[in-house]
Amino acid sequence: MAQDHHASLNHFLASVERRAYRMAHIATGNPDDALDIVQDAMMTLVRKYSDKTEAEWAALFHTILQSKIRDWYRRSSVSNRLRSWLHWNDDEDESDPLDELPDQHTKNPEQRLRLDHATDALSAALHALPLRQQQAFLLRNWEGLDVAQTAQTMGCSEGSVKTHYSRAVHSLRATLEDHQYE
Amino acid sequence: MNEEQFLQHVRTQLDESEQSLDAATLSKLNQARQKALTQGRKPAWIIWIPAATTAGIVAALIGGNLLVQKPDIENNGQSVAFEDIELLMSEADFELLQDMDMLEVVADDAS
Numbered sequence: 165m166a167q168d169h170h171a172s173l174n175h176f177l178a179s180v181e182r183r184a185y186r187m188a189h190i191a192t193g194n195p196d197d198a199l200d201i202v203q204d205a206m207m208t209l210v211r212k213y214s215d216k217t218e219a220e221w222a223a224l225f226h227t228i229l230q231s232k233i234r235d236w237y238r239r240s241s242v243s244n245r246l247r248s249w250l251h252w253n254d255d256e257d258e259s260d261p262l263d264e265l266p267d268q269h270t271k272n273p274e275q276r277l278r279l280d281h282a283t284d285a286l287s288a289a290l291h292a293l294p295l296r297q298q299q300a301f302l303l304r305n306w307e308g309l310d311v312a313q314t315a316q317t318m319g320c321s322e323g324s325v326k327t328h329y330s331r332a333v334h335s336l337r338a339t340l341e342d343h344q345y346e
Numbered sequence: 347m348n349e350e351q352f353l354q355h356v357r358t359q360l361d362e363s364e365q366s367l368d369a370a371t372l373s374k375l376n377q378a379r380q381k382a383l384t385q386g387r388k389p390a391w392i393i394w395i396p397a398a399t400t401a402g403i404v405a406a407l408i409g410g411n412l413l414v415q416k417p418d419i420e421n422n423g424q425s426v427a428f429e430d431i432e433l434l435m436s437e438a439d440f441e442l443l444q445d446m447d448m449l450e451v452v453a454d455d456a457s
Binding site: 170173174177178181182183186195199202203205206207209210211214276280282283286287302311331336337340 | 349352353354356357358359363364365367368374375376378381382383385386387410425
């Protein structure tokens with residue numbers, strides 16, 4: 165029984181890891197951070213919720229993943245503010261790894277990601293969205309969750325999901341209309 | 347392009363990006379999954395103690411109706427971790443405990 169349970173959990177995680185990684189990569193713009201987030205989410209699911217039924221794993225994993233992404237954003241924002249406070253007199257030409265962290269208030273996809281073709285353009289456009297819009301869009305349009313499921317995953321109201329999603333669609337269409345979407 | 351066509355186009359591109367991850371990334375994801383499956387199953391609070399006293403402490407705790415979560419036991423999700431005690435056990439000792447039948451009895455009593 166235990167072996168079957170382990171195999172089922174392994175199969176489930178294998179089925180979601182690629183998309184989870186893409187979502188985390190879109191959010192962070194950094195492959196290593198994305199991997200850390202996915203591993204952390206997997207670890208949390210196994211440690212705390214592996215005794216739940218298989219039917220519950222997907223919703224739990226989505227919720228955990230999005231929560232980990234939000235945590236990453238909060239830490240990044242604190243780091244950026246601290247960096248600004250500590251180094252506001254520094255030479256602006258000095259390179260700083262923290263410069264690569266996405267800034268929620270002044271994102272510029274061209275400065276963060278290489279834009280080679282339509283997929284990169286899409287990733288950059290998604291990355292530039294405010295996090296809540298990004299989450300709502302990916303969960304609704306890519307994961308196929310309905311409004312109620314998305315609200316539960318994001319920990320917000322259904323009305324908020326609808327607003328975030330609508331704004332995301334509007335922003336993406338405006339940004340991508342010149343990139344092979346016509 | 348209407349909105350639905352746009353959204354479908356986006357989904358298609360996202361699907362393609364998911365399927366086209368390089369081998370190095372897939373390998374790292376596999377490693378992350380295996381690590382989660384291996385390390386995530388250990389109890390959250392464990393304290394390393396000498397092997398000779400392991401059985402004695404376990405017996406005392408069982409006598410005190412404290413419960414140990416055995417990762418491989420189907421226990422309806424009811425388990426109690428050590429909240430106030432940190433026990434470190436060697437890997438061999440932990441495996442020994444997993445095999446001990448008395449843990450199944452304790453888990454059954456608790457359910």
